[in-house]
Structures are given as C-alpha cells and as structure tokens.
Amino acid sequence: MSYVFTVSPDFSPDYLAGWFVFNTWLQRVSGLRFHLELMDHFPALRQAIEADRIDLIYANPHDAATLVREKGFVALVKPGDGADEAVIAVSADSPFQRIEDLEPGSRIATTGDPDVHLVGMILLEPAGLNRENVTLHRCDSYVLVAKCLFRGESDAGIFLARAFDELSRPVQDRLRVLVRSDIQVIHHYLMAGPRLADWVADLRDALIAMGDDAKTAEILKGLGVSRWEAVDEEEVEFMIDLMDTLSYSPA
Amino acid sequence: MLSDMNPADVSGDYREYTLDLFGVGPRRVLVTDEEVPYPDGRLIVSRTDTEGIITHVNRSFVEMSGYTEDELIGAPHSILRHPDMPRAAFADLWRTVQAGEIWQGYVKNLRKDGAYYWVKATVIPNVRRGRIVGYTSVRRKPERRKVEECIALYARMVAEEGR
Numbered sequence: 001m002s003y004v005f006t007v008s009p010d011f012s013p014d015y016l017a018g019w020f021v022f023n024t025w026l027q028r029v030s031g032l033r034f035h036l037e038l039m040d041h042f043p044a045l046r047q048a049i050e051a052d053r054i055d056l057i058y059a060n061p062h063d064a065a066t067l068v069r070e071k072g073f074v075a076l077v078k079p080g081d082g083a084d085e086a087v088i089a090v091s092a093d094s095p096f097q098r099i100e101d102l103e104p105g106s107r108i109a110t111t112g113d114p115d116v117h118l119v120g121m122i123l124l125e126p127a128g129l130n131r132e133n134v135t136l137h138r139c140d141s142y143v144l145v146a147k148c149l150f151r152g153e154s155d156a157g158i159f160l161a162r163a164f165d166e167l168s169r170p171v172q173d174r175l176r177v178l179v180r181s182d183i184q185v186i187h188h189y190l191m192a193g194p195r196l197a198d199w200v201a202d203l204r205d206a207l208i209a210m211g212d213d214a215k216t217a218e219i220l221k222g223l224g225v226s227r228w229e230a231v232d233e234e235e236v237e238f239m240i241d242l243m244d245t246l247s248y249s250p251a
Numbered sequence: 252m253l254s255d256m257n258p259a260d261v262s263g264d265y266r267e268y269t270l271d272l273f274g275v276g277p278r279r280v281l282v283t284d285e286e287v288p289y290p291d292g293r294l295i296v297s298r299t300d301t302e303g304i305i306t307h308v309n310r311s312f313v314e315m316s317g318y319t320e321d322e323l324i325g326a327p328h329s330i331l332r333h334p335d336m337p338r339a340a341f342a343d344l345w346r347t348v349q350a351g352e353i354w355q356g357y358v359k360n361l362r363k364d365g366a367y368y369w370v371k372a373t374v375i376p377n378v379r380r381g382r383i384v385g386y387t388s389v390r391r392k393p394e395r396r397k398v399e400e401c402i403a404l405y406a407r408m409v410a411e412e413g414r
C-alpha cells in the first residue's frame with residue numbers, strides 16, 4: 001500500500017527539494033511508502049482532499065477545518081517556528097501612515113496563501129475595507145507583492161510576516177509596515193488522514209525526535225522548520241474555531 | 252462570583268450604575284468617559300463554558316480588560332458588561348449561539364478601571380462530537396464609522412428598554 005503525501009501549495013519554492021528529502025527520510029523511518037504529490041494551486045489541492053486522495057499533508061490553517069471536521073484527519077505536529085502572522089506594508093514613500101488612511105477602492109497586492117490573505121483582510125477592516133470594495137492583485141510570491149508596491153501598482157500589500165522578514169535589506173528599506181498581526185495561534189500542521197490512523201503515534205514520535213539528531217535536524221532545515229512540536233487535539237479545534245470566526249461574514 | 256467594582260481601581264470621575272446580571276444578581280459598576288483604543292494587529296480571545304463562565308483568555312484579553320487572568324477565569328463573562336450596552340444585543344447573542352450559529356456584533360466593554368473599549372466580536376459555538384461544549388469569542392479592531400453608528404443605535408435601544 002502506498003500513501004499520498006502533499007504539501008499545501010503555499011510552501012516557499014526554496015524548500016521544494018527539502019520536502020523530497022523529508023519524504024525519503026519519512027519512508028525510511030516509518031517503513032511506509034509515501035508518494036509526494038505537489039499541487040500547483042489550492043483548487044487542485046481541495047479537489048484531492050474532497051476525493052479522499054490525501055493521506056498526509058502539511059496543511060494550511062485554512063484547510064484544517066475541512067481536514068479535521070469532515071475528513072477525519074488528526075494533527076501530528078506543528079513547526080516550532082512561531083505562528084503564521086501577517087504584515088500590511090506600503091511603499092516607503094506612500095502617503096499612508098496608518099491603516100485607517102486607506103480608503104475603499106484601494107488596490108491591495110496579495111498572494112494565494114489563504115490564511116495570510118484572510119488575516120491581512122482582517123487587518124484592513126478598521127479602514128472599512130472588505131473584499132467587495134478593494135481591487136486585489138494576486139501575486140505569485142511575496143517578492144512580487146513588494147514589486148507591486150514599488151511600482152505604485154498597489155496601495156498596500158499583504159505579506160506573511162516571516163516572508164516579509166526574509167526579504168532582503170534593500171527591499172525592506174523601500175517598504176514601510178503599517179501593522180503586523182499578533183495572533184499567535186494560527187499554525188500550519190502536519191496532519192494524517194484516517195488510513196494512517198494506526199501509525200499516528202509512531203509517526204509523531206519519529207517527527208518530534210528529528211530535532212535531537214544533527215542529521216535529521218539538517219533535513220528539517222531544508223523545510224525551513226527548526227523542529228516539530230507536539231500538538232493536542234483541542235489546540236487544533238481551537239484554531240479551527242478561531243479561523244471560522246475570521247472567515248465568517250454575514251450574508 | 253462577581254464582586255462590585257472598587258472605587259480604588261478607578262481613575263478620575265466616575266458614574267455609578269447597578270446592573271442586574273443573569274446568574275449573578277445586582278452588580279455595582281463604575282464608569283468613566285475614557286476610551287482605550289483597540290490595540291492594532293491583535294485579536295482579543297476568550298472562551299466560556301455553556302453557561303457563559305470564562306474558561307480561557309488570551310494575553311490581549313487580560314491586557315485590555317485590566318483584570319488579572321485569575322480574576323477572569325471562573326467569572327461570568329458579564330464581568331465586562333457596560334451599562335451603555337442594550338440588553339437586546341446580548342439576548343440576540345445567546346439566542347444565536349445556543350442555536351448553534353455564529354453571532355457577530357459591536358460591543359462596548361467595561362474595564363476594571365472604569366474605562367471602556369469597543370470591539371467587533373464574533374462568537375462561535377464550540378462543537379465537539381456533535382455537542383456544544385462552550386463558546387469562543389474573537390474580537391478585532393472595529394471600523395470607527397461602525398462604532399459611531401452603534402453609539403447612536405444602542406442609545407436608542409437602551410432608552411427603549413426604559414433604563
């Protein structure tokens with residue numbers, strides 16, 4: 001039997017090779033066969049989830065609700081590198097000094113990362129902005145979001161905070177942060193589906209032990225993860241409830 | 252249990268009201284005109300059991316309410332009840348979440364020091380294995396224009412409630 005492993009399409013291309021190395025390690029340590037299948041975009045991923053094709057997934061918080069509540073997935077571990085936070089930034093020479101200076105009709109540069117976009121839109125809300133009254137520019141990467149701002153094509157940009165902090169100095173110097181989220185509970189999780197139910201405990205132990213050994217720690221580095229941390233069921237349920245409150249918009 | 256507010260905790264001039272709280276009875280609250288701005292980028296989160304007793308608060312909740320975590324856990328959520336809030340708003344909140352639905356609205360909250368802060372709150376039932384085991388409220392920074400609308404609306408509603 002072979003299982004399908006996938007990584008939420010919002011992973012950074014810098015870590016593409018790293019996920020293949022991780023998959024090789026995972027198969028060796030577990031004795032299970034995983035086929036790493038990467039999807040180009042979220043609609044393809046959602047289709048695969050819907051069709052019950054996925055067994056193991058490094059999941060975006062936005063998909064956690066479906067995975068846990070409809071598809072019977074359990075969280076194995078989360079990355080120990082802090083939560084997913086968002087930053088709203090403008091070009092350094094922008095007239096906008098605070099979120100409330102932005103007005104309906106604003107042009108917002110964003111990415112396809114669903115959790116970052118969601119939090120970003122919440123951060124824009126105090127200015128009266130919502131998906132009905134802004135123009136979104138979907139970019140393929142955070143570097144392109146920054147470029148959109150430099151060129152004056154967008155008024156503000158939504159960044160994953162971690163990605164913003166990894167932008168080069170010269171790029172960061174040409175940007176100005178209006179607000180940074182401090183939510184602390186929104187995480188990606190590595191999750192296992194029902195067909196892996198018998199292996200959950202073993203997989204979790206092996207994953208958590210990765211940080212203790214120099215060789216496996218190196219594999220983690222290739223994913224941009226410092227170590228895997230244990231999670232309990234209620235923590236994930238709590239995050240899902242929180243995401244549901246943020247996604248809620250009355251009809 | 253919920254004790255009366257203490258003048259020693261309050262800074263500046265205050266007015267005194269007595270609220271009649273569900274499951275608590277009368278509570279004397281002290282109210283000033285000072286508004287504390289919502290902190291940028293934060294979510295203020297709390298959870299209650301099915302009776303509205305606080306079971307969890309995050310750091311932003313503690314900071315904004317002015318109470319310690321120990322004072323909050325185990326207290327009824329009406330510890331933040333401001334007299335300017337209409338009863339009908341909370342009746343609607345409870346009716347909605349007990350029916351298993353999400354409630355969203357603007358709330359003026361009362362701090363331990365008598366000051367207040369406005370939030371946009373979303374309350375969701377925590378459904379575990381098909382049962383509601385509690386509720387979570389997630390607050391975010393409201394749009395000022397919406398707050399102004401609510402100030403006028405809630406004043407009319409409070410007047411209609413004959414208070």
Ligand SMILES: Cc1cc2nc3c(=O)[nH]c(=O)nc-3n(C[C@H](O)[C@H](O)[C@H](O)COP(=O)(O)O)c2cc1C
Binds near residue numbers: 272298348388
């Ligand atoms: C999860 C949750 C969060 C709540 N948060 C608040 C709050 O922040 N402020 C508030 O005044 N009431 C809040 N309430 C409503 C209170 O339980 C209560 O109904 C309200 O303060 C009015 O008091 P009363 O019901 O005793 O009249 C919350 C209720 C729930 C279930």
